[in-house]
Amino acid sequence: MTLWILLASLALTSGAFLFFGFGGRRATLTRRDGSVAILTDQLAEVAADRDRGLISGAEAEGAEIEIKRRLLSVARRTEAAPERRGSGRAIGALLAVAVPAAAVLLYLQIGAPEVAGRPSEEIAAQRAEAAQVAALTAELKARLESDPEGGPTEGWVLLGQTYMNMGRYEDAAGAFASMAEREGADSSVQSRYAEALIAAESGVVTPKARRVIDRAIALDSANPAAVFYLSQAREQEGALVTARALLVERLDSADGFQPWMELFIASANRLGEQTGDAPLDLTRYAPMLGGGREPSAADVAAAQDMAPEDRMAFVESMVEGLAARLEDEPGDLDGWIRLMRAYDVLGRTEDAAEARTRARAAVGALPSDDPRRVPALRALDGK
Structure with missing residues (x-):
């Protein structure tokens, strides 16, 4: 309540200044004076930021030159035509009501007095x-x-x-x-x-x-990287077919999945929209991402040479590819069991539980004499 009383007082005070100010003697300050004052303050702020080490000397010098250029421009500018006086008190009355009202409406819409601002210590630390x-x-x-x-x-x-x-x-x-x-x-x-x-x-x-x-x-x-930038250069030259061909050729020559493939395919497909070529799919170059199979020896060897984050992305991509395929093939019991185990390894317990439930459903759909039922149930029970 105290906050609202304070805000209301400030609004009324500012409204009174607006109302009585417009009805009285016109201020002698011109727009030129205001511009000069603002630019002078900006010069002071640049100097203060430089002294505090927030900007470099070169940056400060460049900013000061630009501000001084604007000061000279203001100084050369002729005074604008006199403003129309009109009904000053009427305008003041309107503003005295409209400004506080708009402020209150805006505050009610987006304000949050209970949320603290960023501490000055945090800003200073950054x-x-x-x-x-x-x-x-x-x-x-x-x-x-x-x-x-x-x-x-x-x-x-x-x-x-x-x-x-x-x-x-x-x-x-x-x-x-x-x-x-x-x-x-x-x-x-x-x-x-x-x-x-x-x-x-x-x-x-x-x-x-x-x-x-x-x-x-x-x-x-x-x-x-060099092939990608060469493709970019050829695209900017207007050789879209050549630009796309460079990307596709490098994809075709890759030995197993590589982290940069998604970027290449996205760029090739973007170019293909202009050249009329069919879109490429990542599973064309990394079948394990959509086929749900275990990675080949070449895939494993390639993964060993990856950075840890790239290796994790590789594993996650295989798992997500398997999960996507199983949505289209819900009866693949072996696939659900593999997905469940993969989620367990990744620590995704909720996803693992969901895969286990889907696997049990797949087991229930098998004939009673199907030899896969018993080993699958043992695997699901962790035996």
């Missing part, structure tokens, strides 16, 4: 963390540049990837360029360099990026 990352990144760059031997490749990779994560794509391109020109730079380094160049141009493959892509392809024609 800014401090960002400043620390920026400082460490700058220190790493300084060390690499001061190294008489040019700095270790791993350091430049870390620097480039950090810049990519920060969205500083031009800096990332510079870091990867330091490695790309070295003797022995492999296809992976070249494709990372190309990725940064393309990101810096908002997805446009520039001639410089195209040359880097060509180097990556020359070093390893099977590099998926």
Whole structure:
């Protein structure tokens, strides 16, 4: 109740200022004066942010130049025509009622006084963390540049990837360029360099990026990243058929399931909508995702070379593919038992219980003399 009394008091006070202000002597401040005041405040804010370390000196200087340019523009602008006076008191009365009413309605719609705002300590901690990352990144760059031997490749990779994560794509391109020109730079380094160049141009493959892509392809024609960016370049050149063919050819040459396949298929199908080609399905290249079979030796070998997160995605994809197939083939008893065991391994207890229920239903649909009934029931009972 206290909060509402306070809000009502503030609304009435502001309304009184509006009402009596419009009926009295007109203010002498012009729109030019207001613009100058706002821009002056912005200059002060930029200086304060720079002093607190929230923005770099270069960023502050750029902002100050832009604000000063606007100040000069305001100073040169001729004064606008005098405003129509009309009925000032009538306008003031309208605003005195409308502004508080609109504020109350908006507050009732989206307000939540019981929800606390973000603590200033949390905001300060996040800014401090960002400043620390920026400082460490700058220190790493300084060390690499001061190294008489040019700095270790791993350091430049870390620097480039950090810049990519920060969205500083031009800096990332510079870091990867330091490695790309070295003797022995492999296809992976070249494709990372190309990725940064393309990101810096908002997805446009520039001639410089195209040359880097060509180097990556020359070093390893099977590099998926290089093939993908080459396809992107060909698409931007208008060669849609060639762009799609590059993706399909790389998919066809893959040995077992690979994490990048879904991206390739999505891009190929997007291009196929324009070229009139039939859409591709992931099960064409990874049958275990839709066929419900156990992975082959080649699949297992490929999974061993994956990063942990990619390996988990591989397993999850197989399980989800099996589950999707069983929805179309609910009588596949062996499939339900495999799915139940997979869910148990993944710790998905609710899904495992559901698969066990579906498996029991499949057992119940078998003839009484079916030899699969007894071993299936034992498997379901954990025996």
